[in-house]
Amino acid sequence: MNRIYVDDVLCTRCGRVYEASRGCPSSGIPAGTAWEAVPAHWRCPDCGARKSSFESLELIYQRARCVLSGF
Numbered sequence: 001m002n003r004i005y006v007d008d009v010l011c012t013r014c015g016r017v018y019e020a021s022r023g024c025p026s027s028g029i030p031a032g033t034a035w036e037a038v039p040a041h042w043r044c045p046d047c048g049a050r051k052s053s054f055e056s057l058e059l060i061y062q063r064a065r066c067v068l069s070g071f
């Protein structure tokens, strides 16, 4: 399984994943742009959600592990 990077974030509205290593060239974000460096006015290209609607995949996986392990 690939390592989950903190920079990978999930749009909680539409499920799109932003990967820092890929960026989002179609919306003006070059590959390699860390999530923190993505401009605050950037919106999800699929559903228009704000940056605040995105959640770190690492946190989501940590929560999922807690649920699965019963803690």
Ligand SMILES: [Zn+2]
Pocket (backbone or CB within 6 Å): 011, 012, 013, 014, 015, 016, 044, 045, 046, 047, 048, 049
């Ligand atoms: Zn979205």
